[in-house]
Amino acid sequence: MLSKKQIFSKGILAVAPHMFSVIPFGIVCGAIGIELGFSPVLVYAMSIIIFGGASQIVFLQLLSGGASALIAVTSVGVINSRHLLYGAVLSEYLEKLSFIKKLLISYLVVDQGFAESNKFFQKNRNETHLHYHLLGSGGTLWVCWQISTLAGIILGSFVPEELGLKFAVPLTFIAIVVQDIKKLDHVIVMITCGLSSLLFFDAPFKSYIIISPIIALFVAALVLRLKK
Amino acid sequence: MTWFTIIIAGIITYCMRMTMVALVDRDLLGERVKAVLAYVPSAVFPAIIFPGIFINDYGTFIEMNDPKIFGAIVAILVGYFSRNVIATIISGLFSYWIIIFLL
Numbered sequence: 001m002l003s004k005k006q007i008f009s010k011g012i013l014a015v016a017p018h019m020f021s022v023i024p025f026g027i028v029c030g031a032i033g034i035e036l037g038f039s040p041v042l043v044y045a046m047s048i049i050i051f052g053g054a055s056q057i058v059f060l061q062l063l064s065g066g067a068s069a070l071i072a073v074t075s076v077g078v079i080n081s082r083h084l085l086y087g088a089v090l091s092e093y094l095e096k097l098s099f100i101k102k103l104l105i106s107y108l109v110v111d112q113g114f115a116e117s118n119k120f121f122q123k124n125r126n127e128t129h130l131h132y133h134l135l136g137s138g139g140t141l142w143v144c145w146q147i148s149t150l151a152g153i154i155l156g157s158f159v160p161e162e163l164g165l166k167f168a169v170p171l172t173f174i175a176i177v178v179q180d181i182k183k184l185d186h187v188i189v190m191i192t193c194g195l196s197s198l199l200f201f202d203a204p205f206k207s208y209i210i211i212s213p214i215i216a217l218f219v220a221a222l223v224l225r226l227k228k
Numbered sequence: 229m230t231w232f233t234i235i236i237a238g239i240i241t242y243c244m245r246m247t248m249v250a251l252v253d254r255d256l257l258g259e260r261v262k263a264v265l266a267y268v269p270s271a272v273f274p275a276i277i278f279p280g281i282f283i284n285d286y287g288t289f290i291e292m293n294d295p296k297i298f299g300a301i302v303a304i305l306v307g308y309f310s311r312n313v314i315a316t317i318i319s320g321l322f323s324y325w326i327i328i329f330l331l
Binding site for chain 2: 014015017018020021038042045046049050051052054055058063069072073074077080081082083084085086087088089090091092094095099102103105106107109111115118162163164166167168169170171172173174176177178179180181185186188189191192193194196197198200202208209212213216217220221224
């Protein structure tokens with residue numbers, strides 16, 4: 001049985017390599033906000049209030065492009081609705097926590113933290129202090145996100161656009177799923193999701209980001225049925 | 229006004245994070261649903277990966293000789309064989325930069 005501290009450290013270590021993507025992306029996010037003409041305080045406050053990379057950029061781009069507040073809020077909601085799926089997966093491991101702890105830990109659930117902690121949970125189902133892994137991974141992501149968006153706000157236009165730092169985002173997620181390309185069922189689900197996301201890319205409110213996972217999960221259900 | 233909008237967007241995002249963890253009893257989900265949920269990472273992340281590679285900042289498809297495709301292939305190969313997250317990200321970024329800056 002691992003101690004709380006050990007599991008917490010494992011959470012930090014599991015997510016730390018993703019900082020090679022999170023930090024450049026955070027810098028880009030902060031810089032874009034300033035470039036679009038928003039006040040530094042406002043751009044930074046989003047990192048605390050929303051705490052969701054891509055949705056923060058989309059939100060500011062929409063508002064600066066003259067879209068209504070309703071459209072901006074709806075888009076953020078749609079983009080971040082994938083967290084409902086993360087929550088559904090994690091709930092199994094967080095069941096025993098008190099209601100208050102569940103409310104608090106939810107704030108820290110973001111893509112890479114979910115992915116890495118979920119991998120740990122699957123292999124260590126019987127540990128008692130599982131949620132400390134999520135605290136470690138989510139906490140690390142939170143701190144680095146705050147520092148990097150702040151850095152982007154300060155550096156602003158000094159961040160060279162030619163570097164294409166946004167490309168670090170698909171790379172961090174490739175690192176997360178790449179080992180699953182050994183399994184045919186996962187490959188089918190991934191390709192379904194990927195092709196759907198390109199097909200529905202122009203759907204309103206960036207909804208491709210939730211439409212394609214839903215289609216892919218239906219395909220996963222079919223695959224499961226065929227496997228039996 | 230912008231502040232109010234951000235706070236609403238933040239509350240909605242938080243609700244998405246919290247609902248399934250704190251409000252929904254997992255026993256409500258059947259065994260079939262739970263089995264399908266095991267595919268969530270494979271069903272969600274490609275929706276971030278594919279557009280991040282194949283669609284540019286202006287929302288249009290890239291050319292098939294775009295350096296991002298090369299970078300992604302290098303990252304997949306390095307990631308698959310090294311099982312190392314840092315190597316995956318760095319190899320993808322560097323191979324992309326080599327093409328855009330040196331070639």
